[in-house]
Amino acid sequence: MARILILNGPNLNLLGTREPEIYGHESLEDIEIKCGNHGKAIGTDIDFRQSNSEGELVDWIQAAAGSTDGIIINPAAYTHTSIAILDALKQVDCPIIELHLSNIFSRETFRHHSYISPIANGVICGFGAHGYLLALDAISRLVSDKKEF
Numbered sequence: 001m002a003r004i005l006i007l008n009g010p011n012l013n014l015l016g017t018r019e020p021e022i023y024g025h026e027s028l029e030d031i032e033i034k035c036g037n038h039g040k041a042i043g044t045d046i047d048f049r050q051s052n053s054e055g056e057l058v059d060w061i062q063a064a065a066g067s068t069d070g071i072i073i074n075p076a077a078y079t080h081t082s083i084a085i086l087d088a089l090k091q092v093d094c095p096i097i098e099l100h101l102s103n104i105f106s107r108e109t110f111r112h113h114s115y116i117s118p119i120a121n122g123v124i125c126g127f128g129a130h131g132y133l134l135a136l137d138a139i140s141r142l143v144s145d146k147k148e149f
């Protein structure tokens with residue numbers, strides 16, 4: 001069974017409590033449950049985490065090298081600032097999908113640049129919580145394509 005690590009960056013633990021017009025009404029725990037159910041349906045094993053700490057996210061990415069088949073990451077605000085997360089992801093040899101709840105390109109210009117996009121296999125943004133399920137489908141295809149070679 002493919003092992004997929006889903007990482008969530010700073011403040012995403014507050015989902016559902018504020019700014020629902022941007023991020024929706026679902027909590028991160030709701031999204032984790034949906035991912036777990038969808039993961040089962042498509043035959044993937046999900047490890048779902050959130051941290052407000054850049055260093056902890058880097059540690060988790062480093063530990064994933066060799067033990068995870070794919071990474072889905074919503075780096076939140078670190079998307080726009082973190083060379084450390086970029087460098088960590090560069091060392092991992094598995095498919096990577098960058099994910100955002102909101103359409104970062106329809107928001108402030110400082111959100112239009114991502115340090116992560118250049119090394120991601122793909123980017124999903126603007127579909128709210130449903131984006132997590134889209135990302136799971138996409139990464140599971142990338143993982144099975146990789147195993148065929």
Ligand code: CA2
Pocket residue numbers: 010011012014015016017018019023074075076077078079099100101102103104111
């Ligand atoms: O759209 C996304 O998923 C973002 O990654 C969310 C980040 C933002 O900095 C990115 O530009 C786009 C912000 C996450 C903060 O989430 C909150 C949720 C509810 C209340 C307050 C913050």
